[in-house]
Amino acid sequence: MCSRIFNVNVKAVVNVTQTVIEDLLRRNSPGSIVNISSQASKAALSNHSLYCATKSAIDGFTRVIALDYGKKNIRINCVNPTVVMTDLGRQIWSDPAVKLPMLDKIPLKRFAEIDDVVDAVLFLLSDHAKMITGSCLPVDGGFLAC
Template structure:
């Protein structure tokens, strides 16, 4: 009788991970999860104070962490910072924003801001990380924090949905480009998550009710509920998964 199959690991010991928008919320949760799984994590965002504090917390519990102050919407800055760094085997493209409005009320500035961060910055960082991996002939995992709005539609979300559907398309195409090099590309699609940034939005009981009625689990998501998915996609446990969207939507898209 042959032996039992080897269980794939959920560890990423010794790997270098880059997380954008990492000073708080989902980005900080992702970085914490990867550090606890053994990665050396580089936190990237525009606020040095937040990054310094976040790194201190990760190091305090034994994690390996550094940070880089970076505006990911600046292509030249991204290329400069990442070309000077050793290759990152894990990327969590988390930086993003939403400006919920009816399309008839959306201004050009809104379109530019949302697409600059949600789409163009995601491409800039993924491109730079992919270049580093290909040059070093290393495998890797690129994970973008997308949204349930990348696979469905919703009122007052036309602009946001357009940006996240773009991310889903990018992910599928890039999976084919990078697959032969052993670089996997996937997204995580959360439902509405309770964070400091969304607190004011959910203080409105009407809106909160509208949202929870559309989630099969009947509640909002928590940042901690993203952490396991990040480690799964970064590790060999998901070694056959690429070009896919991991739905963490509480059943929203099952309706």
């Protein structure tokens, strides 16, 4: 179980990021990469030790490679969403006994929709964020502010 979580949450992101960087360098092209992390990288969530650890690894990896490749005009950031209402998210978080305690910790009193995350990613990829690199942007309805 541990290897699978690490492979999906860390190795896959590292491999894809490195592949994109290699392509940008080969073409001598500027670029922007946005990794997907989680609010769980910044807060302890009970019974989520491996998940929290792997998402923290993504944040650290993002900061270091942003430092390493900024001089090549490659920006690298990540977004840290709260629970996202994908099909799986709706299934897992539909039980009020599970849902309500988490919603109580989110000032906006809702979970993220897919578009909330997409909009943050598009912003970070755009020229509107041309001075942002090495950042981990919470998309969490204020969860981390509490």
